[in-house]
Amino acid sequence: MKTNSLLIMVLTVIVPGLLIAQTGYPHMSKHSVGMSNKAYQPEGTRFMGMGGREGMSLMGLAEELGITEEQLDKFNTLRLKYEKETAQLKTDLRLINIELKSLWMEKELDKDKIIEKVKARTRIMGQLAEKRAEVRIQKRDILTAEQRKRLDRHKALREMHHRCWDN
Numbered sequence: 001m002k003t004n005s006l007l008i009m010v011l012t013v014i015v016p017g018l019l020i021a022q023t024g025y026p027h028m029s030k031h032s033v034g035m036s037n038k039a040y041q042p043e044g045t046r047f048m049g050m051g052g053r054e055g056m057s058l059m060g061l062a063e064e065l066g067i068t069e070e071q072l073d074k075f076n077t078l079r080l081k082y083e084k085e086t087a088q089l090k091t092d093l094r095l096i097n098i099e100l101k102s103l104w105m106e107k108e109l110d111k112d113k114i115i116e117k118v119k120a121r122t123r124i125m126g127q128l129a130e131k132r133a134e135v136r137i138q139k140r141d142i143l144t145a146e147q148r149k150r151l152d153r154h155k156a157l158r159e160m161h162h163r164c165w166d167n
Helices: 002-023 059-065 069-105 111-142 145-166
Strands: none
Touching: 059 145, 069 111
């Protein structure tokens, strides 16, 4: 039984992983940000929602939306600006989380320090949320009216699909 489970794991996880590692990413793009050689980053990861949470990236829809080279360049510039503006906030947030974890591990909890750190974390998370909202608005402003209409239609269809499968 263990041998069968091991064989199934090798065939379903390890072998496909090795094949992907050998072949690389077939969907490379010259519009990839964040690596020394732009061509080595998968196209779909290039402009994912801030923090990778938006689901389908604009780049995943670039062809469907008819995104131009000029728009791609503007998205790259916007992404780099966002990364620069949020780098320190993200570092501060990581440090606060580490400090908070340490405070919770103490034998004698210091309520005031814990509350102070939670408030600081909440404040930084709010600042990051504001930056994400600003960038999202700026991304939409780069799109034409027709592209925005297509994007909205795509989001509505995706939402409808999720509702059908969630119930």
